[in-house]
Amino acid sequence: MAGERIKKNIDAAVGIATNSIEKSSRIVESAGEVLKGNVAQGVGGIVKSATDIATYATSSGIQIATQNMADAHHDVAEAADLVADRIDDRRK
Secondary structure, eight states, rough: OOOHHHHHHHHHHHHHHHHHHHHHHHHHHHHHHHHHTOOOOOOOOHHHHHHHHHHHHHHHHEEEEEEEHHHHHHHHHHHHHHHHHHHHHOOO
């Protein structure tokens, strides 16, 4: 169970990094526009790409945290059930 959770977290982190790299290339392109004199277009592209990176990373981070919390809740519930079963067995 923990191994699966770790793999999912790593896959999600790779997805965030991949998205960030793709958007970063757009930032570089937009910086090139600024250097060519297209300041408004270039700055607009930089802001949009940076915002896209932050939005995707935040959204993905929330999904990871939410799933981890749900998995942890499930694990705790299972552990509590096992303890309760053992207590019941000893009382018999």
